[in-house]
Amino acid sequence: MSPVLEIRDLNKSFDGIVVADGIDLTLEAGRVVGLIGPNGAGKTSLFNLVSGVVQPDSGAILLDGQPLARLKIHERARRGLSRTWQNLRLFPSLTVLDNLLVAPRDYAGESLLRLVLSPGRVRRESEADRARAHDILARTGLAGVAGKSVDELTFGQQKLVGVARALMNDARCLLLDEPMAGVEGQAYQTIQAVVRELAASGVAVCVVEHNVAFIRDLCDEGVFMFAGKVLSRGPVHDLIADPRLTELYFGT
Amino acid sequence: MDYVYTLIIIIGLYVVLSSSFNLIIGYGGLISIAHPIFYAIGAYGSAVLARDHGVPVPVAMAAGALIALVASVLLALPSLRISGDYLLIASIGFQLGLIEVFKNVSWSGGAGGLTNIPPALPSGTDRGVYTAIVVVLAGLSVLLIRTIAHGPYGRAMAAMRDDELAFSALGRNAMAIKVGIFAIGSGLAGFAGALYAHHFRYLAPEQFEILLSAALLTMVVVGGLRSTWGPVVGAIMLEALPQAITFLNLPASLLGPLQGLLFTGLVLVFMFVRPQGLVPAGTVWNATRKEADYVPGA
Numbered sequence: 270m271s272p273v274l275e276i277r278d279l280n281k282s283f284d285g286i287v288v289a290d291g292i293d294l295t296l297e298a299g300r301v302v303g304l305i306g307p308n309g310a311g312k313t314s315l316f317n318l319v320s321g322v323v324q325p326d327s328g329a330i331l332l333d334g335q336p337l338a339r340l341k342i343h344e345r346a347r348r349g350l351s352r353t354w355q356n357l358r359l360f361p362s363l364t365v366l367d368n369l370l371v372a373p374r375d376y377a378g379e380s381l382l383r384l385v386l387s388p389g390r391v392r393r394e395s396e397a398d399r400a401r402a403h404d405i406l407a408r409t410g411l412a413g414v415a416g417k418s419v420d421e422l423t424f425g426q427q428k429l430v431g432v433a434r435a436l437m438n439d440a441r442c443l444l445l446d447e448p449m450a451g452v453e454g455q456a457y458q459t460i461q462a463v464v465r466e467l468a469a470s471g472v473a474v475c476v477v478e479h480n481v482a483f484i485r486d487l488c489d490e491g492v493f494m495f496a497g498k499v500l501s502r503g504p505v506h507d508l509i510a511d512p513r514l515t516e517l518y519f520g521t
Numbered sequence: 522m523d524y525v526y527t528l529i530i531i532i533g534l535y536v537v538l539s540s541s542f543n544l545i546i547g548y549g550g551l552i553s554i555a556h557p558i559f560y561a562i563g564a565y566g567s568a569v570l571a572r573d574h575g576v577p578v579p580v581a582m583a584a585g586a587l588i589a590l591v592a593s594v595l596l597a598l599p600s601l602r603i604s605g606d607y608l609l610i611a612s613i614g615f616q617l618g619l620i621e622v623f624k625n626v627s628w629s630g631g632a633g634g635l636t637n638i639p640p641a642l643p644s645g646t647d648r649g650v651y652t653a654i655v656v657v658l659a660g661l662s663v664l665l666i667r668t669i670a671h672g673p674y675g676r677a678m679a680a681m682r683d684d685e686l687a688f689s690a691l692g693r694n695a696m697a698i699k700v701g702i703f704a705i706g707s708g709l710a711g712f713a714g715a716l717y718a719h720h721f722r723y724l725a726p727e728q729f730e731i732l733l734s735a736a737l738l739t740m741v742v743v744g745g746l747r748s749t750w751g752p753v754v755g756a757i758m759l760e761a762l763p764q765a766i767t768f769l770n771l772p773a774s775l776l777g778p779l780q781g782l783l784f785t786g787l788v789l790v791f792m793f794v795r796p797q798g799l800v801p802a803g804t805v806w807n808a809t810r811k812e813a814d815y816v817p818g819a
Contacts, residue, residue, distance in 0.1 A: 320690055322686065322690075341689070342686070342689040342690055343689040343690075343691075343692050343693055343694050343695070346689070346690055346691055346692035346693075347692045351690070351691070352690055354687060358684045358686065358687035359683075359684075359687070360679065360680040360683040360684060360687070360688075361683055362679050362680075362682070362683050362804060362805060362806050363676065363679055363680060363683070363805070363806050364805060364806070364807075367676055367679075367680075367806060367807070368680075370673075370676060371676050371677055371680045371688075371691070371693070372691045374691075374692050375692070376673070376677065376691075376692070376693060377673065378672065378673020378674055378676065378677060379673070379674065379677045379693055379694065379697070379698060380697075381674065381701050381705075384672070384673070384674060391673065395673060418804070418805045434691070438691055438692065
């Protein structure tokens with residue numbers, strides 16, 4: 270299967286601190302890859318490099334075979350690359366529904382030209398987006414809080430909004446940064462189910478997560494990172510069982 | 522009656538100026554002080570086209586607004602490419618530099634001002650007619666800004682102000698939206714300038730000095746940042762009040778300082794007592810609408 274995202278020999282250091290050291294990684298359509306490793310291993314930095322928040326020193330990142338290096342953050346997202354954030358980064362002055370409505374990969378309402386020249390088309394697309402947003406809210410168990418400001422939600426619900434917003438983005442490749450941190454109960458099950466559904470629809474998913482049980486239950490494969498390097502890739506239970514990696518993870 | 526008409530026209534123009542300034546600094550979150558110079562560009566552009574090049578006044582007015590819009594894009598594109606903060610510095614330079622140009626080139630009439638600007642309406646027309654036109658156009662401008670701020674574009678503006686990085690990572694082009702907001706706001710200021718020029722028929726550079734942006738900022742802040750009616754209320758109040766105290770029959774030596782005190786005093790009072798302004802905007806975008814209740818197919 271041809272990879273959706275391909276990372277080749279990616280390098281980055283900040284003032285001598287290496288966050289990416291010759292990283293090679295591929296993500297395939299329909300598969301969920303879990304990125305594990307201790308704090309400071311470079312997992313979030315890798316997401317920042319791929320999404321364009323940080324520029325690499327060298328190396329290549331390809332989405333569907335097309336290099337991303339020269340593209341800005343929003344252009345990468347337009348090509349089908351989506352991500353969530355450890356610290357959520359929701360839009361607090363918007364309702365839950367509007368957090369989703371502003372997130373479609375192609376948002377007709379952001380172009381003044383289209384608003385003026387083809388208002389009818391914009392309206393039809395907006396209606397379609399709205400229907401899709403309500404569908405996603407229902408699937409993520411957020412239908413009841415659609416009209417609330419995200420500030421009024423519990424932390425678990427806010428996490429769900431982050432995932433729901435990413436779903437709305439309709440990406441080819443989705444990077445989830447610690448979707449489970451601080452999440453319990455129903456939200457846990459919901460996120461599992463939603464990510465699985467997403468992969469089943471052909472999206473390439475990569476998850477950074479410290480919750481090893483979540484990674485084990487969800488991911489087809491695990492990638493162990495340490496000090497900016499990919500040390501190992503394979504079935505999650507093999508990685509967890511590897512005493513060498515466990516030692517690096519817990520620092521014992 | 523002429524006095525009242527003039528006052529209403531001035532207030533109408535300030536409504537356009539403060540509302541469009543609110544679009545830029547409030548809704549757009551862009552920091553610029555160059556609003557007076559786009560007002561000037563529209564005024565001079567329209568006046569010179571009509572007076573020296575035989576362009577019909579309504580066409581010249583539209584052209585004046587368009588010139589201001591284009592000039593604002595030329596200022597915003599390179600500035601915003603560097604960073605949002607750079608727009609402030611660039612706008613100061615643009616404002617101060619261009620006003621010197623208007624003072625010194627011959628086609629603008631120089632420091633002496635531009636005279637004999639063709640009137641918008643045939644001479645002899647009742648002043649009430651132009652007053653009504655300005656009031657209607659001011660109303661339409663407010664409506665245009667309200668439509669933008671409450672529609673899909675407004676949703677994008679709100680999200681962009683909240684978190685530009687997360688906004689970009691969803692595929693939204695923050696740069697294009699900022700330039701768009703700046704262009705619309707500045708184009709409207711230019712349009713107000715054109716309306717001014719063909720009524721008062723005389724332009725002088727000192728009418729468009731940097732201090733005018735302080736007055737506009739006062740109107741927006743006192744009225745209510747990011748609210749539709751805030752800048753309208755601010756403009757009416759801050760234009761009408763200084764006029765009203767002229768009726769107190771105070772000696773002229775007291776009147777000037779009293780008007781100054783009123784402005785600065787109001788800003789201070791509002792900063793402390795009511796920072797959200799007279800007509801506060803809600804904290805949640807479009808919360809008043811019942812959109813969230815919409816269920817497809819229901």
